[in-house]
Amino acid sequence: MDQSLAVSVNQALSDDYQRLADYLHIETVSAQHRGINETVAFLKQSFEALGAIVQIFDEFEGNPFVFATFSAGPQGNANKTLLFYNHYDVQPPEPLDEWQTKPFDLAEVDGKYVARGVADDKGELMARLSAVKALQNAGGLPCNLKFIVEGEEEVGSLHVDQMTAAHAADLRANALVWETGGKDANEDFAITCGVKGIVSFELTVSTADVDLHSSLAAYADNAAWRLTKALASLRDADNHVLVDGFYDDIKPLTLSEQQAVHDMHFNGEKTKQAWGLKRPFVSTDPKMAIVNEPTMTINGLTSGYEGDGVKTVIPKFAKAKLDCRLVPGQEPQHIAELVAAQLVKNGFPDVKLQFLLGEQPFRSNLDASFIQQAATVAHEVYGDHVALVPNAAGGGPQAPFYDAVQVPIVAVGANWSGSGPHAPNESVRISDYAQDVLYTARLLQAFGKQ
Amino acid sequence: MDQSLAVSVNQALSDDYQRLADYLHIETVSAQHRGINETVAFLKQSFEALGAIVQIFDEFEGNPFVFATFSAGPQGNANKTLLFYNHYDVQPPEPLDEWQTKPFDLAEVDGKYVARGVADDKGELMARLSAVKALQNAGGLPCNLKFIVEGEEEVGSLHVDQMTAAHAADLRANALVWETGGKDANEDFAITCGVKGIVSFELTVSTADVDLHSSLAAYADNAAWRLTKALASLRDADNHVLVDGFYDDIKPLTLSEQQAVHDMHFNGEKTKQAWGLKRPFVSTDPKMAIVNEPTMTINGLTSGYEGDGVKTVIPKFAKAKLDCRLVPGQEPQHIAELVAAQLVKNGFPDVKLQFLLGEQPFRSNLDASFIQQAATVAHEVYGDHVALVPNAAGGGPQAPFYDAVQVPIVAVGANWSGSGPHAPNESVRISDYAQDVLYTARLLQAFGKQ
Numbered sequence: 001m002d003q004s005l006a007v008s009v010n011q012a013l014s015d016d017y018q019r020l021a022d023y024l025h026i027e028t029v030s031a032q033h034r035g036i037n038e039t040v041a042f043l044k045q046s047f048e049a050l051g052a053i054v055q056i057f058d059e060f061e062g063n064p065f066v067f068a069t070f071s072a073g074p075q076g077n078a079n080k081t082l083l084f085y086n087h088y089d090v091q092p093p094e095p096l097d098e099w100q101t102k103p104f105d106l107a108e109v110d111g112k113y114v115a116r117g118v119a120d121d122k123g124e125l126m127a128r129l130s131a132v133k134a135l136q137n138a139g140g141l142p143c144n145l146k147f148i149v150e151g152e153e154e155v156g157s158l159h160v161d162q163m164t165a166a167h168a169a170d171l172r173a174n175a176l177v178w179e180t181g182g183k184d185a186n187e188d189f190a191i192t193c194g195v196k197g198i199v200s201f202e203l204t205v206s207t208a209d210v211d212l213h214s215s216l217a218a219y220a221d222n223a224a225w226r227l228t229k230a231l232a233s234l235r236d237a238d239n240h241v242l243v244d245g246f247y248d249d250i251k252p253l254t255l256s257e258q259q260a261v262h263d264m265h266f267n268g269e270k271t272k273q274a275w276g277l278k279r280p281f282v283s284t285d286p287k288m289a290i291v292n293e294p295t296m297t298i299n300g301l302t303s304g305y306e307g308d309g310v311k312t313v314i315p316k317f318a319k320a321k322l323d324c325r326l327v328p329g330q331e332p333q334h335i336a337e338l339v340a341a342q343l344v345k346n347g348f349p350d351v352k353l354q355f356l357l358g359e360q361p362f363r364s365n366l367d368a369s370f371i372q373q374a375a376t377v378a379h380e381v382y383g384d385h386v387a388l389v390p391n392a393a394g395g396g397p398q399a400p401f402y403d404a405v406q407v408p409i410v411a412v413g414a415n416w417s418g419s420g421p422h423a424p425n426e427s428v429r430i431s432d433y434a435q436d437v438l439y440t441a442r443l444l445q446a447f448g449k450q
Numbered sequence: 451m452d453q454s455l456a457v458s459v460n461q462a463l464s465d466d467y468q469r470l471a472d473y474l475h476i477e478t479v480s481a482q483h484r485g486i487n488e489t490v491a492f493l494k495q496s497f498e499a500l501g502a503i504v505q506i507f508d509e510f511e512g513n514p515f516v517f518a519t520f521s522a523g524p525q526g527n528a529n530k531t532l533l534f535y536n537h538y539d540v541q542p543p544e545p546l547d548e549w550q551t552k553p554f555d556l557a558e559v560d561g562k563y564v565a566r567g568v569a570d571d572k573g574e575l576m577a578r579l580s581a582v583k584a585l586q587n588a589g590g591l592p593c594n595l596k597f598i599v600e601g602e603e604e605v606g607s608l609h610v611d612q613m614t615a616a617h618a619a620d621l622r623a624n625a626l627v628w629e630t631g632g633k634d635a636n637e638d639f640a641i642t643c644g645v646k647g648i649v650s651f652e653l654t655v656s657t658a659d660v661d662l663h664s665s666l667a668a669y670a671d672n673a674a675w676r677l678t679k680a681l682a683s684l685r686d687a688d689n690h691v692l693v694d695g696f697y698d699d700i701k702p703l704t705l706s707e708q709q710a711v712h713d714m715h716f717n718g719e720k721t722k723q724a725w726g727l728k729r730p731f732v733s734t735d736p737k738m739a740i741v742n743e744p745t746m747t748i749n750g751l752t753s754g755y756e757g758d759g760v761k762t763v764i765p766k767f768a769k770a771k772l773d774c775r776l777v778p779g780q781e782p783q784h785i786a787e788l789v790a791a792q793l794v795k796n797g798f799p800d801v802k803l804q805f806l807l808g809e810q811p812f813r814s815n816l817d818a819s820f821i822q823q824a825a826t827v828a829h830e831v832y833g834d835h836v837a838l839v840p841n842a843a844g845g846g847p848q849a850p851f852y853d854a855v856q857v858p859i860v861a862v863g864a865n866w867s868g869s870g871p872h873a874p875n876e877s878v879r880i881s882d883y884a885q886d887v888l889y890t891a892r893l894l895q896a897f898g899k900q
Contacts, residue, residue: 156760196665198762200760200762206728207727207728207729208725208726208727208728209725209726210725210726212725213844213872214745214747214749214773214775215646215775215842215843215844215845216725216843217689217732217745217746217747217775218733218736218739218740218743218745218775218843219721219731219732219733219736219739219740220725220727220729220731220732221727221729221730221731221732222732222747222748224748224749224750224751224770225681225685225747225748226729227751228678228681228682228748228751229682229685229687231675231678231682232678232679232681232682232683233682235675235679237679237797239667271669275658275659275660275662275666275670276658276659276660277657277658277670277671278656278657278658278671278800279657279670279671279676279800280671281669281670281671282667282669282670282671283668283669286668286669289668289669290668290669293668295664295667295668296667297664297667297672297675297762297764298672298674298675298678298753298754298765299664299674299754299755299760299761299762299763299764299765300674300753300754300755300756300761300763300765301674301677301678301751301752301753301754301756301765301768302751302752302756303748303750303751304748304749304750304751304771305749305750305771306750306751306752306769306771309806310606310650310749310771310773310806310807311749311750311771312648312650312747312749312773313749313750314747314749315748315749315750315751318751319756320674321754321755321756321760321761323664323760323762325664325665325667325668347687350728350729356759356760357760392665393665393666393668394663394665395665422663
């Protein structure tokens with residue numbers, strides 16, 4: 001390990017503490033349309049202070065994208081470019097009374113940085129900028145860098161498709177490092193090489209013009225029963241989706257992916273404790289399920305009387321919200337169409353499906369040299385505790401980026417299993433944060449050499 | 451038909467109009483604890499003005515019962531006593547903006563009386579008092595009368611059990627005329643001789659301490675799915691309840707009851723239009739279903755995210771409210787126990803059943819002479835358009851009354867199919883109201899003679 005780099009990293013961390021605090025102090029809540037312009041100005045200045053050329057992509061309807069480019073240093077490799085994807089918006093801080101410190105004031109508690117956005121994703125971007133500074137101070141950047149920072153990740157990345165299509169040339173790079181990552185419940189540092197896709201939809205059914213007195217149940221149908229029976233027909237007790245064609249297009253895992261899944265750790269007991277899970281797992285192979293099993297989730301149910309006590313009513317209307325997490329090969333719109341067709345086939349033509357949103361799944365080629373490099377550097381920095389994860393259980397707009405840049409994508413970062421990215425008292429451990437800066441700097445050095 | 455009685459009825463209707471308006475003007479909303487004492491005082495005075503002896507049963511926790519007794523006139527039969535059951539409380543008037551007149555001001559619109567309670571059940575009690583006055587003016591009461599008027603019918607008749615047990619001797623009578631009745635969608639005047647029972651319960655299931663990100667659906671169970679599958683296991687698509695023992699104790703219909711069901715009319719098309727029903731009936735024999743098929747109704751569903759847009763969450767908790775309408779032979783508490791046992795048997799021990807309320811079913815013996823008498827008089831007043839209904843599809847606390855007095859019970863009244871008893875613009879047709887007074891007076895005459 002390069003000791004001079006480690007020293008330079010520590011210096012950058014110390015120098016950049018105030019910038020981290022200042023960035024977190026801006027209340028960049030996209031869901032509440034707060035702090036956007038101030039944050040964009042802050043980032044422009046921060047990038048420029050490090051020598052980047054900054055462009056603001058604001059030709060779309062939503063919050064501007066900040067795009068910054070750095071050229072490789074004099075000893076660096078000007079033929080290699082690494083692209084970073086981050087977002088500057090954060091979740092709302094509510095519920096405020098559950099915070100032990102002020103949400104937008106960086107606090108240090110028990111070896112952790114605590115603030116809204118410190119884990120997701122403001123802290124990680126600042127860590128990456130500290131890596132840039134450390135490398136600059138240790139002899140110069142080993143490669144070209146590009147940063148694309150969006151401001152709508154927490155509200156669905158509404159304009160990433162348009163931006164990546166419009167700016168594919170600007171974004172061109174040899175590899176893409178995604179936002180968010182870190183250590184899992186086993187303290188394994190995860191290198192995650194893809195995302196699941198998603199399709200969200202609503203099912204509604206209407207059986208009468210008015211809610212009926214339940215004495216009429218002798219002959220009148222019930223929207224809540226229709227919905228319940230329709231939903232129950234879509235999934236068995238073992239989490240298997242009973243929709244014709246649902247599983248047909250799933251890409252089988254490559255040997256490398258199978259090996260990666262095999263090497264992943266999953267601590268069932270810790271997971272159950274962390275969330276207070278009261279039921280057995282719905283999959284016999286959670287690691288495989290995380291990577292390559294699609295899901296169908298009821299997000300919410302609404303029908304009839306939901307208050308206290310008794311109301312003897314037959315609901316005229318019932319609604320369910322659902323999402324399906326999809327794996328490579330599955331296409332969101334097509335899956336929604338299959339579900340709608342299955343409802344008709346199962347005898348529920350009156351249960352209407354409304355498509356809400358879709359996002360494609362994506363998985364990098366695990367055999368790509370950049371991915372192997374990311375793992376090799378991780379072993380240098382984190383020791384044995386490294387997990388190569390073919391794709392996350394969750395989502396993100398990686399597919400449109402891949403369509404634009406056609407390079408491997410890895411997600412790495414400074415989170416830990418207790419970061420609580422959308423919860424009160426969001427945190428990163430200070431030691432993880434420092435390790436992440438070092439890892440990022442080392443990854444850039446390795447990337448520039450090849 | 452006794453023409454002098456008809457004249458006397460018309461006179462009483464004219465004389466009593468203001469009393470009807472005054473009674474409806476009191477805002478006796480039991481759910482809002484409004485107007486109770488004022489109403490009790492009004493009724494005491496109204497009964498006493500007609501010569502009744504009035505007692506207030508107020509030794510229970512809830513709203514007082516008004517109990518009034520009239521002795522037979524000099525030519526009447528002092529050995530026969532008819533008991534009337536009514537209630538003085540009404541539903542809340544909300545939603546106020548849907549009323550075309552003021553809810554507590556008696557209005558005449560298109561040949562109808564319109565006001566909150568005019569159908570359910572203040573109007574019917576006042577019609578009965580007009581019948582009393584008409585008989586008094588036409589020679590005296592043909593029998594003894596008792597009136598028991600409760601003030602909690604709209605909130606579940608919470609103290610009828612206690613009252614009937616404590617005052618069985620006071621209530622003693624040879625027959626009981628129940629509140630509410632009138633003409634159905636076919637303009638048949640219904641003589642309804644019983645009620646379905648009910649058991650209401652809540653099903654809840656909890657799968658985690660917190661709502662989870664739906665990416666965890668790869669392995670974490672979902673309360674909404676648990677509830678959906680549990681519910682779906684309790685009832686098939688044909689309205690058949692899949693609970694072991696659910697149908698075992700149902701009393702088969704007697705020949706008279708079968709004949710009565712056969713003679714009932716049910717206009718499917720009119721019924722569908724009246725409620726805007728969008729689905730086929732869930733029973734192939736609605737008339738039989740109304741009388742002797744129990745039901746299981748989902749009254750409401752609640753789980754997870756119920757707002758607009760998308761929230762990719764696995765609900766930690768889900769809740770359903772249900773009621774079962776029960777027929778003679780079925781016992782509410784026992785049915786709840788069967789449902790709970792079935793949930794365990796079906797693999798849902800985590801879905802908890804909480805009993806909310808129960809009410810016994812009841813059906814009079816259709817061969818009782820009083821019931822035949824009620825039908826005979828109905829044919830005299832209403833012509834061919836008379837239906838003898840073994841029991842209503844809905845409920846009411848008839849069983850505890852029967853336990854106390856052990857006599858046949860018939861429900862008759864002045865409603866029409868558009869009365870909308872719990873809805874804005876509640877109404878009775880003025881001609882029906884007058885006919886009801888005449889019917890009541892004629893029934894008392896016939897009852898006194900036997």
